[in-house]
Amino acid sequence: MIAPNDEKRSIKKISRRDMLKLTGIGAAGAAIGASGLGGVMKAMGYDVSEPVADSTTASNKANFYGKHQSGITTPVQTNIYFASLDVLFSTKNDLQELFKQWTPLVVRLMNGELMVDLTTNTRIPTGDTGEAVGLDASNLTITIGAGPSLFDKLSIQHLKPAELEDLPHFPKDQLQKEFTGGDLCIQACADDPQVAFHAVRNLVRAASGKVQIKWSQAGFNSFPAGGGTPLNLFAFKDGTVNPAITDEKDLNKVVWVDKGWLKGGTYLVARKIQMHLETWDRTSLKDQEATFGRYRDSGAPFGKTKEFDDFDVEAKDSNGDYIMPDTSHVHLARKSGARILRRSYSYASGVMSNTGAHDAGLIFISFQKDPAQFTTVQNSLGRLDKMNEYVTHRGSAVFACFPGVQKGSYLGEALFNAL
Amino acid sequence: MIAPNDEKRSIKKISRRDMLKLTGIGAAGAAIGASGLGGVMKAMGYDVSEPVADSTTASNKANFYGKHQSGITTPVQTNIYFASLDVLFSTKNDLQELFKQWTPLVVRLMNGELMVDLTTNTRIPTGDTGEAVGLDASNLTITIGAGPSLFDKLSIQHLKPAELEDLPHFPKDQLQKEFTGGDLCIQACADDPQVAFHAVRNLVRAASGKVQIKWSQAGFNSFPAGGGTPLNLFAFKDGTVNPAITDEKDLNKVVWVDKGWLKGGTYLVARKIQMHLETWDRTSLKDQEATFGRYRDSGAPFGKTKEFDDFDVEAKDSNGDYIMPDTSHVHLARKSGARILRRSYSYASGVMSNTGAHDAGLIFISFQKDPAQFTTVQNSLGRLDKMNEYVTHRGSAVFACFPGVQKGSYLGEALFNAL
Numbered sequence: 153m154i155a156p157n158d159e160k161r162s163i164k165k166i167s168r169r170d171m172l173k174l175t176g177i178g179a180a181g182a183a184i185g186a187s188g189l190g191g192v193m194k195a196m197g198y199d200v201s202e203p204v205a206d207s208t209t210a211s212n213k214a215n216f217y218g219k220h221q222s223g224i225t226t227p228v229q230t231n232i233y234f235a236s237l238d239v240l241f242s243t244k245n246d247l248q249e250l251f252k253q254w255t256p257l258v259v260r261l262m263n264g265e266l267m268v269d270l271t272t273n274t275r276i277p278t279g280d281t282g283e284a285v286g287l288d289a290s291n292l293t294i295t296i297g298a299g300p301s302l303f304d305k306l307s308i309q310h311l312k313p314a315e316l317e318d319l320p321h322f323p324k325d326q327l328q329k330e331f332t333g334g335d336l337c338i339q340a341c342a343d344d345p346q347v348a349f350h351a352v353r354n355l356v357r358a359a360s361g362k363v364q365i366k367w368s369q370a371g372f373n374s375f376p377a378g379g380g381t382p383l384n385l386f387a388f389k390d391g392t393v394n395p396a397i398t399d400e401k402d403l404n405k406v407v408w409v410d411k412g413w414l415k416g417g418t419y420l421v422a423r424k425i426q427m428h429l430e431t432w433d434r435t436s437l438k439d440q441e442a443t444f445g446r447y448r449d450s451g452a453p454f455g456k457t458k459e460f461d462d463f464d465v466e467a468k469d470s471n472g473d474y475i476m477p478d479t480s481h482v483h484l485a486r487k488s489g490a491r492i493l494r495r496s497y498s499y500a501s502g503v504m505s506n507t508g509a510h511d512a513g514l515i516f517i518s519f520q521k522d523p524a525q526f527t528t529v530q531n532s533l534g535r536l537d538k539m540n541e542y543v544t545h546r547g548s549a550v551f552a553c554f555p556g557v558q559k560g561s562y563l564g565e566a567l568f569n570a571l
Numbered sequence: 572m573i574a575p576n577d578e579k580r581s582i583k584k585i586s587r588r589d590m591l592k593l594t595g596i597g598a599a600g601a602a603i604g605a606s607g608l609g610g611v612m613k614a615m616g617y618d619v620s621e622p623v624a625d626s627t628t629a630s631n632k633a634n635f636y637g638k639h640q641s642g643i644t645t646p647v648q649t650n651i652y653f654a655s656l657d658v659l660f661s662t663k664n665d666l667q668e669l670f671k672q673w674t675p676l677v678v679r680l681m682n683g684e685l686m687v688d689l690t691t692n693t694r695i696p697t698g699d700t701g702e703a704v705g706l707d708a709s710n711l712t713i714t715i716g717a718g719p720s721l722f723d724k725l726s727i728q729h730l731k732p733a734e735l736e737d738l739p740h741f742p743k744d745q746l747q748k749e750f751t752g753g754d755l756c757i758q759a760c761a762d763d764p765q766v767a768f769h770a771v772r773n774l775v776r777a778a779s780g781k782v783q784i785k786w787s788q789a790g791f792n793s794f795p796a797g798g799g800t801p802l803n804l805f806a807f808k809d810g811t812v813n814p815a816i817t818d819e820k821d822l823n824k825v826v827w828v829d830k831g832w833l834k835g836g837t838y839l840v841a842r843k844i845q846m847h848l849e850t851w852d853r854t855s856l857k858d859q860e861a862t863f864g865r866y867r868d869s870g871a872p873f874g875k876t877k878e879f880d881d882f883d884v885e886a887k888d889s890n891g892d893y894i895m896p897d898t899s900h901v902h903l904a905r906k907s908g909a910r911i912l913r914r915s916y917s918y919a920s921g922v923m924s925n926t927g928a929h930d931a932g933l934i935f936i937s938f939q940k941d942p943a944q945f946t947t948v949q950n951s952l953g954r955l956d957k958m959n960e961y962v963t964h965r966g967s968a969v970f971a972c973f974p975g976v977q978k979g980s981y982l983g984e985a986l987f988n989a990l
Contacts, residue, residue, distance in 0.1 A: 284793075346804075
């Protein structure tokens with residue numbers, strides 16, 4: 153987008169942490185915040201052109217370039233800001249331009265650098281909304297995907313993977329339009345809520361007039377200081393039965409698409425699941441545990457003692473009863489035979505104004521090589537799942553998450569090269 | 572509430588961190604999560620009675636007991652969960668019972684200990700909703716206050732301080748009923764969102780049938796790793812002109828009430844302020860800074876170079892123009908002559924479903940010895956404040972925050988002793 157410039161390439165990039173120091177330097181002389189910061193920085197040897205590489209010096213940084221996008225097999229962060237977008241354009245070329253524009257910005261964001269206005273590189277004070285200044289990269293990951301509706305809007309139905317269809321209606325769904333669907337998604341995860349929000353805000357701002365947010369949801373995970381699986385708001389460990397994020401062979405079976413322009417990508421399913429905490433909190437621990445099929449405190453499956461103990465879903469006791477109740481969430485999910493990579497966050501968004509009940513729950517996110525894996529699990533849960541008494545699905549969306557980007561390329565290039 | 576028991580007093584209390592270890596011990600033998608954990612813990616020497624003292628061993632702990640409630644002059648944490656409650660009872664005795672019940676629970680929560688069901692001490696697995704197990708005290712503070720409506724509901728108008736009145740309507744207010752008012756408030760602040768939410772959830776649960784949440788709001792602050800004032804979502808430092816939280820003499824002038832049953836307490840004003848980020852982001856930095864009357868990056872007031880530099884609001888330049896524009900937020904606030912202690916948090920709650928614009932902003936919280944201090948500032952801002960273009964006040968409430976509690980006493984005792 154910006155012509156190569158050898159002079160610029162040899163100078164430093166400005167991180168958000170450096171920005172604070174710069175401000176201190178400037179403030180000691182004159183109020184540089186008021187004007188001309190870009191010039192001051194350039195004179196001081198800071199690069200104000202777009203970054204092209206993952207920073208090798210930033211702390212708490214996840215890498216952008218690679219076979220797969222970040223935020224899928226990256227260790228789970230403490231915060232998410234998930235945004236589902238509508239596109240306001242109608243051609244594939246527009247999308248390509250957008251992704252070429254976004255690519256260097258995403259690298260910058262993940263480096264913990266300031267955004268730069270793409271139309272000119274001398275407007276840094278207005279090129280970044282600035283609320284992340286002083287915060288480091290915070291392990292920010294950005295994961296971008298395309299919903300089924302995008303392919304219709306751009307009249308490129310022939311490029312829509314057969315697997316990418318809106319999820320079917322599930323028996324207990326009470327979906328609300330304002331939390332459902334979307335042409336594109338941006339999943340921003342970070343170890344700081346302001347860094348995650350800043351990333352979405354700035355990507356959407358850079359695409360002003362091209363996209364608008366359809367719905368979004370902030371969420372959090374709190375990690376026990378001693379390590380271990382975080383607890384959801386039902387106080388049960390969430391994410392125990394996941395493929396190991398380091399087992400590429402297993403991930404190839406469960407997560408990564410192996411064909412077409414989506415090769416190296418995956419499908420993201422997002423479900424906004426309200427958890428009825430008041431009902432749950434009136435339920436005895438025994439019933440809560442029978443609902444999951446796991447003991448709350450240890451996380452062990454029924455009949456076992458440790459969280460990661462494997463179990464035979466068909467095992468019965470001496471009375472001929474299932475050890476793990478056949479209406480339990482874990483029993484039914486396991487019985488489906490399907491596997492997914494869960495990467496969920498809790499939310500607490502106030503109360504339902506009519507009842508005063510908590511509007512809290514799970515922004516459930518799973519990755520799989522085919523959305524049918526999620527559908528299979530959800531259909532197995534169906535009407536039987538004891539969990540149905542305690543949760544209501546309020547939102548739903550599915551996105552094809554693009555493959556990773558190689559240096560010199562840009563997000564989604566394989567899609568645009570496809571005929 | 573529970574009869575003294577010397578045997579219990581001599582044994583240990585269980586922290587949420589210990590709980591994790593216990594689970595490990597139990598899991599090695601039998602699945603103790605399923606039943607009888609209370610008994611197991613008692614047998615192991617853990618105290619399952621209510622705590623009566625601030626823990627001296629918990630890490631990252633704020634103290635409950637003292638002259639003032641916590642969460643007012645405590646260093647600002649990263650997260651808030653603010654809840655405004657309606658009471659479902661109608662007598663002063665009910666309130667007294669509630670506060671006697673809440674007091675030991677608040678101590679426990681702030682110690683990072685498990686809640687205990689007050690009706691029996693053998694039901695720990697169900698006495699705490701459990702989602703904070705493994706998390707430490709996280710500097711949790713709990714601040715409880717009474718709204719004007721409480722005194723009417725309990726027919727104790729004669730005890731309502733003259734200063735405690737609903738805030739007047741301000742010119743640009745667009746208040747929504749679902750974010751306004753309340754009989755009681757619980758401000759839970761912590762360095763972990765799940766710890767803050769857990770505290771409100773468990774206090775409300777313990778008071779089931781006695782209170783219900785009218786409205787609530789989660790918020791966050793992100794602190795630059797190098798220290799300094801956190802930035803709000805307009806990327807400006809928020810909270811610069813505050814009394815020093817260690818200057819008791821100044822706090823006596825600004826924050827602490829010095830008469831009646833509220834002596835040692837203060838008034839909390841909460842305002843849910845939507846910030847129109849898209850409008851702000853289209854505004855030049857120069858105009859943004861003229862809106863505040865401060866430089867964004869340094870935080871210095873116009874004409875000065877450092878954040879904490881003092882300034883003369885009436886100072887003019889050689890043209891006779893105010894150095895700090897007389898429509899700027901800081902100019903008008905300073906000119907009011909009133910001072911308050913601000914302790915605000917940002918929020919990002921998704922988008923407005925009709926426009927796709929961010930539903931984000933500030934859960935503004937200030938403490939003052941008289942709500943009139945806030946009203947004076949807000950009236951000075953009035954219709955002149957340039958900031959009005961960028962913000963909309965959506966919610967509002969005022970509460971009289973009780974004095975601190977001495978060991979052996981309970982929350983609000985002075986109110987109940989008043990005639």
